[in-house]
Amino acid sequence: MDPFKFGQVVSGKDFCPRPGLIKHVRDYIKQGQNMYVQGERRIGKTSLIYEACLHLKKYRTVYVDLFGVKSSDILAKRIVKAIISMEQKESGFFSKIFETFSHLRPSFTVDPITGLPSISLDATVKMTPDDIETVLDLIAAMQTSKKPVVVVFDEFQDILKLKDADETLAMMRSKIQFQSHIPYVFTGSLRNKMDEIFIDPESPFFKSAILVAVGPLAETSFKNFIIKRFENGGRSINANALEQVFEIAGKVSGDIQQLCSALWSISTTGDSIEQNSIPKAVELIFAREAKVYEADINIISEQQFKCLAGIARYGGKALTSSQFLMKIGIPSSASVLKALERLIQLRILLKSGDEYKFTNPFFRAWLLYKNF
Ligand SMILES: Nc1ncnc2c1ncn2[C@@H]1O[C@H](COP(=O)(O)OP(=O)(O)OP(=O)(O)O)[C@@H](O)[C@H]1O
Numbered sequence: 001m002d003p004f005k006f007g008q009v010v011s012g013k014d015f016c017p018r019p020g021l022i023k024h025v026r027d028y029i030k031q032g033q034n035m036y037v038q039g040e041r042r043i044g045k046t047s048l049i050y051e052a053c054l055h056l057k058k059y060r061t062v063y064v065d066l067f068g069v070k071s072s073d074i075l076a077k078r079i080v081k082a083i084i085s086m087e088q089k090e091s092g093f094f095s096k097i098f099e100t101f102s103h104l105r106p107s108f109t110v111d112p113i114t115g116l117p118s119i120s121l122d123a124t125v126k127m128t129p130d131d132i133e134t135v136l137d138l139i140a141a142m143q144t145s146k147k148p149v150v151v152v153f154d155e156f157q158d159i160l161k162l163k164d165a166d167e168t169l170a171m172m173r174s175k176i177q178f179q180s181h182i183p184y185v186f187t188g189s190l191r192n193k194m195d196e197i198f199i200d201p202e203s204p205f206f207k208s209a210i211l212v213a214v215g216p217l218a219e220t221s222f223k224n225f226i227i228k229r230f231e232n233g234g235r236s237i238n239a240n241a242l243e244q245v246f247e248i249a250g251k252v253s254g255d256i257q258q259l260c261s262a263l264w265s266i267s268t269t270g271d272s273i274e275q276n277s278i279p280k281a282v283e284l285i286f287a288r289e290a291k292v293y294e295a296d297i298n299i300i301s302e303q304q305f306k307c308l309a310g311i312a313r314y315g316g317k318a319l320t321s322s323q324f325l326m327k328i329g330i331p332s333s334a335s336v337l338k339a340l341e342r343l344i345q346l347r348i349l350l351k352s353g354d355e356y357k358f359t360n361p362f363f364r365a366w367l368l369y370k371n372f
């Protein structure tokens, strides 16, 4: 079976150790210290927090994913569902908490097709920022010294998309600051947005949490982790090939595992994987993902496309220089800046320092492969 996991949280034996960071996070949790966890997409933020909480005995985790929240109603309901689902793991289905939210008519169902459980709440009962306040109070009331609570808000930057974002943030901050014994963990990928929340003096969350920066995994230990997995499956990978995998994936943990998974798929027991195996593995990723790339291309304008293809070919620096404009055939730097803004908004590109990069390195490689 393919031992490489990507696009999902990894823990236990699938988690390549990050002893320093894990210790930091656990120490902060024990101190009741709030933290905000920042790092590139697919680098391992959620897995880090999950793994850190998993082995903290006694602690219970309220895990709320804010991805795509559009209103305070949805946000409040996500928190309620997180509490119910935590309680359900703790003490079974008909918990007291479940009754507390009886007005929201929680129902617990198992999808007959996949067998996966889910919780739903009455859509006709609308929740407001005031309800979020009540729910946060409830979390505080659940906290005991025997069973302390950790609250994780994942993809926290998405809170800025709420119409009443300012009001909601201010309210949450005023609650959370009085819950000094409860560690709150805020994670997020979009650096600018997270900075807007935690380091902008105008923001209610200014200086309210300590930064935990998640970078690439320690290279030697991650390489050994990967080599072992190939070895356990009767395969070997040579140093140059592995080096190239890291380079193509820009050292991003999830992208590295995705490419290793493709290398696994195109190899068999007894094979030794070398650099010449890589193009075939990359083509397999293209075949699996081409529909997504095509969908992205369909929603962008011609100028945005020219910029994107230009960055794939010439790199993401000095994009307003006359050389770059000439190469991509756009006359004005203002048009390029506008296109870049949109491509960032669509999360196709991200900005790192003075460089624009593809959020998905395989999309970049595909544009070149297609000779666009
Ligand atoms: N410690 C680790 N050991 C091995 N692989 C890891 C580790 N951390 C992350 N990964 C790889 O990265 C992938 C993404 O991990 P995770 O979802 O934790 O990242 P993230 O930073 O939260 O991503 P996103 O920005 O999409 O939320 C995992 O599926 C796995 O392939």
Ligand SMILES: [Mg+2]
Binding pocket: 045, 046, 047, 154
């Ligand atoms: Mg995550």
